Amino acid sequence: xxxxxxxxxxxxxxxxxxxxxxxxxxxxxxxxxxxxxxxxxxxxxxxxxxxxxxxxxxxxxxxxxxxxxxxxxxxxxxxxxxxxxxxxxxxxxxxxxxxxxxxxxxxxxxxxxxxxxxxxxxxxxxxxxxxxxxxxxxxxxxxxxxxxxxxxxxxxxxxxxxxxxxxxxxxxxxxxxxxxxxxxxxxxxxxxxxxxxxxxxxxxxxxxxxxxxxxx
Numbered sequence: 697x698x699x700x701x702x703x704x705x706x707x708x709x710x711x712x713x714x715x716x717x718x719x720x721x722x723x724x725x726x727x728x729x730x731x732x733x734x735x736x737x738x739x740x741x742x743x744x745x746x747x748x749x750x751x752x753x754x755x756x757x758x759x760x761x762x763x764x765x766x767x768x769x770x771x772x773x774x775x776x777x778x779x780x781x782x783x784x785x786x787x788x789x790x791x792x793x794x795x796x797x798x799x800x801x802x803x804x805x806x807x808x809x810x811x812x813x814x815x816x817x818x819x820x821x822x823x824x825x826x827x828x829x830x831x832x833x834x835x836x837x838x839x840x841x842x843x844x845x846x847x848x849x850x851x852x853x854x855x856x857x858x859x860x861x862x863x864x865x866x867x868x869x870x871x872x873x874x875x876x877x878x879x880x881x882x883x884x885x886x887x888x889x890x891x892x893x894x895x896x897x898x899x900x901x902x903x904x905x906x907x908x909x910x911x912x
Contacts, residue, residue, distance in 0.1 A: 708742075794838075794871035
């Protein structure tokens with residue numbers, strides 16, 4: 697695996713935005729910062745979310761997205777993407793959903809973080825770019841990104857490398873979890889495999905348990 701580097705560290709507090717004539721309060725429009733930031737259990741200093749029911753919290757403290765996907769989206773959407781185009785805190789290079797796994801632990805600056813779940817695209821993302829089909833496009837592409845929980849608080853800055861400290865032995869990739877949740881929803885064995893990862897976020901545990909019940 698190539699070195700994964702934080703090419704952009706992005707934060708922003710919720711505020712009113714106008715997307716294609718629609719006003720919405722969101723923390724999605726984050727901005728890059730060049731100074732070191734403290735990463736706490738619930739995220740970076742100076743960062744926040746508006747929809748606390750579906751975003752944020754200890755299981756989704758840090759949103760991560762790959763810059764390697766940006767060319768695909770610029771071609772698909774026909775626009776030049778801004779920084780933190782998907783509302784991510786960390787825009788990272790040399791990262792792919794099929795190579796990192798739920799439960800993997802990384803050193804991030806002086807912090808330690810762990811992958812908890814894939815990022816689920818929301819309607820705010822679709823509203824931002826005026827594309828009602830964007831949620832479906834993200835799900836279909838598999839280019840979702842993922843979330844970290846913070847195991848150890850610390851300091852992070854732009855240019856920091858993500859150093860793999862511990863590979864989860866079950867090796868359930870973010871891509872596999874996405875496939876089961878979005879495309880192969882009757883795969884009982886696959887559902888059980890994802891649920892078997894103790895590091896999985898509580899929200900995905902609940903969603904997959906409900907999905908499992910439908911397979912009985």
